[in-house]
Amino acid sequence: MGFWIFMLIMDLLLPFTMIGFGRYFIKKAPKEINSVFGYRTSMSMKNKDTWEFAHKYCGKVWYVCGMVMLPITVIFMLLVIGKNEDCVGSIGASCIIKSVDVEI
Template identity: 70%
Template structure:
C-alpha cells in the first residue's frame, strides 16, 4: 500500500494526466473546473501521497520487524493496512481544502497577500 501511494504520488507530481477527463486522475468537481485546478489538484495530491506513503513505509517496516515473531503479527498487519487505506483516502479532503483555499468557486485563483484596497492610500 505504501509503495502504491509513493508510486502514484510521483506520477501525479511528475506526469499528471494532461487533459481533464472522466476516467483517469484526481477527478472531483473542483479539480475539473479548468486546467489550473486540474494541475494543482494532481500536484497537491501527489505530494500528500508521496509524503504519507514514505512515512507509512518506514513505520510499516519498523513495526513488522518488531512483531514479526509474535502471535499478533497478522492482526498488526491487518491494522496497519486499514490505517494505510484510511490515509490513502485522506488525500481527498486535504486536496479539496487546498483547492478551496487557492481557488474561488469558479476555479479562478484567489489573490494571495495583501488585498489591493490596502495598498491605496
C-alpha cells in the same frame, strides 16, 4: 516465517503505491481532464489549470504520506517477527487499515 513475509509484502503495497502515484502526479497530470483516471473532484475538473494544480498538490500529499507510512509499517512488522500467525495477522491487518485511514 512465510506468513510474516506475505503480510509484510501486503502491508507495503499501499505505501509503495502512494509513493509511485505521488511521484507520477507531481511530474505530470493526465493530459486531458477525464472521469476515469486521476484526482477527480468537481473543483479539479473545472479547467486545465485547476486539474494540473490539483494533481501536483495531491501528488505531494500522497508522496509524503507514503514515505511516512513506509518506515512505520516496517517497524511494526519487525516487532512481530517470529510471533504466531494470529499476532502477525492482527498487526498486519491493523497496518493496512491504518494506511487506508491515512489515505482517506
